[in-house]
Amino acid sequence: MPKTILFIEDESALQKTVGEIIRKEGYDMISALDGELGMTLAKEKRPDLIMLDLVLPKKDGFEVLKSLKQNEWTKKIPVVVVTNLGKMENMDKAIELGATAYLVKSDYTLKEIIDKVKTIIEGVAQ
Amino acid sequence: MNNNSANTFSSQLNIVGQCKKYGVPLWQCPQFLFLLMGIIIIITSIAFYLIGIKFIEDPELIVFIVLMLTVFLLAISFVIMQSFERLAEANRLKSEFVNIVSHQIRSPLTNLKWIVELLMSGILGKIDEKQIEYFKILKENLERMQELVSELLTVSRIEATKLVFKKEEFSMENLVRDLVAEFKPIAKSSNIKINLDLEKNTPKVFSDPFQILQVIENLLYNAIRYMNFATDSDQDKEREINIKLYHKNGFIFFEIKDNGIGIPKEDQKYIFQKFFRAENVRRYQTNGSGLGLYISKNIIERSKGKIGFTSQEGKGTTFWFKIPVFQK
Numbered sequence: 001m002p003k004t005i006l007f008i009e010d011e012s013a014l015q016k017t018v019g020e021i022i023r024k025e026g027y028d029m030i031s032a033l034d035g036e037l038g039m040t041l042a043k044e045k046r047p048d049l050i051m052l053d054l055v056l057p058k059k060d061g062f063e064v065l066k067s068l069k070q071n072e073w074t075k076k077i078p079v080v081v082v083t084n085l086g087k088m089e090n091m092d093k094a095i096e097l098g099a100t101a102y103l104v105k106s107d108y109t110l111k112e113i114i115d116k117v118k119t120i121i122e123g124v125a126q
Numbered sequence: 127m128n129n130n131s132a133n134t135f136s137s138q139l140n141i142v143g144q145c146k147k148y149g150v151p152l153w154q155c156p157q158f159l160f161l162l163m164g165i166i167i168i169i170t171s172i173a174f175y176l177i178g179i180k181f182i183e184d185p186e187l188i189v190f191i192v193l194m195l196t197v198f199l200l201a202i203s204f205v206i207m208q209s210f211e212r213l214a215e216a217n218r219l220k221s222e223f224v225n226i227v228s229h230q231i232r233s234p235l236t237n238l239k240w241i242v243e244l245l246m247s248g249i250l251g252k253i254d255e256k257q258i259e260y261f262k263i264l265k266e267n268l269e270r271m272q273e274l275v276s277e278l279l280t281v282s283r284i285e286a287t288k289l290v291f292k293k294e295e296f297s298m299e300n301l302v303r304d305l306v307a308e309f310k311p312i313a314k315s316s317n318i319k320i321n322l323d324l325e326k327n328t329p330k331v332f333s334d335p336f337q338i339l340q341v342i343e344n345l346l347y348n349a350i351r352y353m354n355f356a357t358d359s360d361q362d363k364e365r366e367i368n369i370k371l372y373h374k375n376g377f378i379f380f381e382i383k384d385n386g387i388g389i390p391k392e393d394q395k396y397i398f399q400k401f402f403r404a405e406n407v408r409r410y411q412t413n414g415s416g417l418g419l420y421i422s423k424n425i426i427e428r429s430k431g432k433i434g435f436t437s438q439e440g441k442g443t444t445f446w447f448k449i450p451v452f453q454k
Contacts, residue, residue, distance in 0.1 A: 013237040017244050024249050084232045086276070088292065088336055106232065106272045110240040111247070 003121055004028040006047035008038030008064060009082070010056050018051070021114050027121070035059025039067055042074050049121045052099075054083040054090065062093065069098040078120050082113060156207040163203060167196045224282040228275045235275065239268045277417035281400065284424045291428060295452050296335045298378050299324050302342060302371055309346055318353055318365045325372040332452040333429035341422040341433075345382050345445045348418065352443070353386035377431070377448040385442035394437065398423045422447075 005027050009015055015031045022029045030045055032038035035056040042050060050068065054061030061081065068074045078100040083090070086104045094102050100120055103113055145155035152158050175189045182188060244250065246261045253261075306322055313320050331338075349367050370381040389397060393404040403416040426433040431449035 011233060011237055014240065017237070017240045020244055020249060021247075084229070084236060105236040106276060110243040 002026055002028050003048040004030060004045060005049050005051060005117065005121070006030045006032065006038065006041055006045065007051045008032045008035065008056065008061070009051070009053040010034060011053075017110065018114075021110065022117075025114065025118065033057075035061065035064045039064055042068060042077065043071065046073060047077060049117060050077055050079045051082050051117065052079050054081060054085050054094070062097065065094060065097045065099060080117055080120060156210045160203060160207050164200065167200065171196065221282045224278055228279045228282065231275050232272075235268060235272050239265060239272065242268065274417075277421065280421050281417055284421065291334045291337065293332055293334055295330045295332055297328070297330050298338070298371055298380065298449075299326075299328050301335060301339060302369065302380070305339060305342055305346070306369065309350070313350055313367070316350055316353070316365075318350060318367060320367045320369065323368065323370045328371060328373045328378055329451045331378050331429075331449050333431075333449055334425075337425045338429065338449070341425050341447065342380065342382075344418045344422050348445075349382055349384040349386065349443075353384050373451065376451050378451060379446060379448045381444060381446040383442065383444040388439040388441050388443050389435070389437040390439050394435075397435070398433075 005022055007015060007018055007022075007029055009018075009031075010033050012033065015033070019029045019031065030041055030047060032041050036058040038050075038052070038056070039059065041047075052061050052064060056064070059067075061083065065079060065081070068077065068079060075098075079098065081094045081099045081102045082105060083103075084105050086106070091102045101116060103116060105113075108116075141155070141157045141161060142152070144157045145152055171189065171192055174192050178186075178188050242261055242265045245253070246258060246265070302324060303322070306320055310320060346367070346369075353365050353367070364385075366385055368381075368383040370379070370383075372379050372381075389404050393402075396402045397404065398419050400417065400420045402420075423433050426447045426449065429449045431447055433445070433447040435443060435445045437443035
């Protein structure tokens, strides 16, 4: 069964673009356009990895991250923060809350992001 | 509503907080000066009254005149203070505006860039050479906009004095070594040799390593970028960047020397200005926002250091900065 990635991101353009590549790489992708839905889907589907934006409607990324790490079922799932917020304090906060990686969108190409995600998801399996 | 007005009232009373908002020291802050004036006026009025009842027949009249005058003066200064506030607010809004706009532009830009990458990757179907060429141009332009937006953000933070400095003790030696190692592949692909001359065991400095890293990155990036133009004119010139780090008179000096196109004499005095770009640079390349050195200068000055350069057009440029050694 292919591994599943949950992408919590409110920009549907990005959902589409990233989904296209992730599926090409042989993974399944579930989309959530807001934080609340993201949290629900994380608990329901138990993905192998979560890509999380920080600026989100309904429940922001930091809150989602916090709830994910507090929940018995979801706390082991690696979370990769993919965001436009480049400030150091945000990065420190996210890592402190338990994010596995913190990627600033403008610093990476799409391929680099996907490669990072792949390394993490495959690393966990071993 | 009530709650709200109570809040604004209490924030009006918080003078230190208000002054921080404007980014001026206490002794220049209108709210503080206004309060100081009020206290002085009250004290003088009381003093006048006390002197008055001792020596003068009708002290009440004098006190009344003095009070009327001070009330009048107070009213004038209040108006002055209000207009200062309005000016400061306008300035603050301007920076905030740049900040918000830049943030808003960021997300659609990332979307566009990634979509172009997806199209270029060929995953969605084959594309021919000619199309790839134009996708590349599209992508380069998007990257340029991204760079500009992030620099605008830094500038708005500098001007709102919100550029957060997380100061700590750190070694410049390691910082420079790591960064240069990171840049080596880029330099190599442009046929540029980077020579490092780091003094051993230089003392530590006290600043924000992340910001200092930005400065060095900027200088290094400039050196590589502006050396690239030299290619067309003289192919065989050995392209080199020499980086030096040393300790002298209580300062750590960082020096970066290139043998690139140099800065024209008439442009040299403007080089640290916002949005300025040297004439010969513009001729070769449209890239660059003209904000990098402005930002760098601000960062170095905030670290109580100094930044400068020497340059000769056609020969090369040496940029240097110094920041004080950490005193225990």
